[in-house]
Amino acid sequence: MSNGQFEPRLVGFLCNWCSYTGADLAGTARMIYAPNVRIIRVMCSGRVDPQFVLKAFKEGADGVLISGCHPGDCHYQEGNYKALRRYKLLSKMLEQFGIEKERFRLEWVSAAEGIKFQAVCNEFTEQIRKLGPLNIGPNGGKHE
Amino acid sequence: MSSAKPKVAFYWCASCGGCEESIVDLAEDILKVVAAVDIVFWPVALDFKKKDVEAMADGSIAVSFINGAVRLSEQEEMAKLLRRKSQLVVAHGSCSHLGGIPGLGNFWNKETIFRRAYETTPSTDNPKKVVPLEKTVVDGKELTLPRFYDTVYALDQVIDVDYYLPGCAPPRDLILNAVSAILEGKLPPKGAVLSPNKSLCDDCDRNESKPDKLTIKEIKRPWEVMLDPEKCFLAQGVICMGPATRTGCGERCIEANMPCRGCFGPTDQVYDQGAKFLSALASIMETKDEKEMDKIVQSIVDPAGTFYRFSLPTSILARKRMEAIK
Numbered sequence: 213m214s215n216g217q218f219e220p221r222l223v224g225f226l227c228n229w230c231s232y233t234g235a236d237l238a239g240t241a242r243m244i245y246a247p248n249v250r251i252i253r254v255m256c257s258g259r260v261d262p263q264f265v266l267k268a269f270k271e272g273a274d275g276v277l278i279s280g281c282h283p284g285d286c287h288y289q290e291g292n293y294k295a296l297r298r299y300k301l302l303s304k305m306l307e308q309f310g311i312e313k314e315r316f317r318l319e320w321v322s323a324a325e326g327i328k329f330q331a332v333c334n335e336f337t338e339q340i341r342k343l344g345p346l347n348i349g350p351n352g353g354k355h356e
Numbered sequence: 357m358s359s360a361k362p363k364v365a366f367y368w369c370a371s372c373g374g375c376e377e378s379i380v381d382l383a384e385d386i387l388k389v390v391a392a393v394d395i396v397f398w399p400v401a402l403d404f405k406k407k408d409v410e411a412m413a414d415g416s417i418a419v420s421f422i423n424g425a426v427r428l429s430e431q432e433e434m435a436k437l438l439r440r441k442s443q444l445v446v447a448h449g450s451c452s453h454l455g456g457i458p459g460l461g462n463f464w465n466k467e468t469i470f471r472r473a474y475e476t477t478p479s480t481d482n483p484k485k486v487v488p489l490e491k492t493v494v495d496g497k498e499l500t501l502p503r504f505y506d507t508v509y510a511l512d513q514v515i516d517v518d519y520y521l522p523g524c525a526p527p528r529d530l531i532l533n534a535v536s537a538i539l540e541g542k543l544p545p546k547g548a549v550l551s552p553n554k555s556l557c558d559d560c561d562r563n564e565s566k567p568d569k570l571t572i573k574e575i576k577r578p579w580e581v582m583l584d585p586e587k588c589f590l591a592q593g594v595i596c597m598g599p600a601t602r603t604g605c606g607e608r609c610i611e612a613n614m615p616c617r618g619c620f621g622p623t624d625q626v627y628d629q630g631a632k633f634l635s636a637l638a639s640i641m642e643t644k645d646e647k648e649m650d651k652i653v654q655s656i657v658d659p660a661g662t663f664y665r666f667s668l669p670t671s672i673l674a675r676k677r678m679e680a681i682k
Contacts, residue, residue, distance in 0.1 A: 262631040266672040281642070296641040296646070300653045305634060308463065308660035309673050310680025346675050 220340035223268040225260045229287040230322045231279035234353040235322040237326035245330040246337035249277060256280065258291025262302050267314065268286040269348060275315045275340040314339055315346065362418035362539065364408070365397035366467065367438055369431035370423030370458040370508065375449035376400045378525035382532065389535055390552040409441055417441045419538050423448040425669065426457045426509040430502035439515040446534065450524040450619045452511040455669025460661060462668050462675035506678070510670045524619035525607050541548040551604030553624050556616055559603040562588045571642035575655040578614065589615040590640065595662060600626065600633035619666045628672045630663030
């Protein structure tokens with residue numbers, strides 16, 4: 213909490229080939245953006261197992277971002293389409309668990325799009341700040 | 357009663373009675389079991405009481421088979437009592453192993469379940485809105501009922517469990533194997549699920565009918581299609597939990613031309629059965645077009661209830677977020 217306002221804790225799964233490089237560009241270009249996204253590099257957005265997303269929420273993330281190459285640009289040809297299909301189905305399922313759609317986001321960020329990465333981080337942070345904490349916590353499955 | 361025979365107890369928590377039936381279904385083989393052990397507690401069939409169990413020395417029961425999920429304080433108390441009195445505890449059946457069908461209650465909480473059950477169902481006639489209370493005073497006397505929890509738990513979320521017998525209900529041969537393994541002392545490492553650690557598809561007779569590249573263009577519910585009795589369900593566009601479910605059930609559903617619902621839970625390699633199945637299903641949707649993806653996703657009416665039909669309490673999220681329940 214800075215200035216008493218809620219600081220969302222966000223987890224971002226970024227693909228090695230485009231989005232992580234895009235984030236790297238934002239950093240080396242000294243762009244200023246919300247520091248709330250904790251980045252985890254994965255080889256491909258298609259490598260993001262839905263279990264990772266659920267675990268992130270369970271362990272205290274208020275929002276989860278998956279970011280990969282633009283459609284057609286996947287280093288492994290179709291991984292990002294797979295990510296998109298999983299994202300759509302998982303979003304629908306998360307709502308059944310009472311986790312709002314806005315808390316789970318998929319963005320295409322290329323290696324050249326440092327500016328887009330900056331905007332995504334800022335927007336996502338503000339959006340979740342408005343939504344407030346998720347409050348499921350690691351104790352959800354433990355005995356009451 | 358001979359004291360040399362190992363003592364066995366059976367108990368039920370939040371369950372339908374099918375697991376009790378699975379023991380009776382051992383048919384003549386139950387006589388062999390009865391000959392080899394002393395059944396010291398079995399509320400569904402024998403007239404022993406809680407106080408009889410309390411009177412036993414700690415650890416004096418060789419093995420307790422407990423079926424059903426834990427939903428009430430009474431079930432928790434009995435599970436803890438049997439744990440104390442037993443050397444081994446076996447979670448018998450899906451509800452006790454994973455949370456099972458009663459575990460789907462975790463999409464609600466006590467308040468919403470009570471409102472539905474005692475007020476809003478069409479057949480309910482309850483103008484005074486009477487609901488069960490933990491304490492009620494009648495003619496100056498206090499009556500008590502067990503506490504109803506907001507959340508349903510699998511057995512191992514409440515007590516330490518040694519082995520798991522999966523299935524809704526567990527099939528005969530798995531029960532017999534478990535009993536003979538216990539009697540002969542040939543037990544696998546603690547915590548094992550007593551069924552082979554591979555997916556149902558590995559054993560499925562329809563596996564050969566599966567195309568090399570399995571894809572789905574449209575999801576159909578079983579009643580919407582004439583199901584081919586030989587062909588892989590997923591290849592017919594029908595959701596079958598086989599890829600994310602442990603084998604050992606004897607494919608009872610598949611042989612009745614019904615897809616797998618996932619009652620055996622995941623294999624040891626998988627943490628969350630529903631998420632893993634979601635992953636597999638989304639992977640085989642044959643489209644790169646967003647609108648088509650939306651259409652397919654829309655046709656899956658209840659993803660959470662379908663993918664976690666038997667395993668919600670033991671899944672990563674375990675329940676619906678409390679503050680989102682209205």
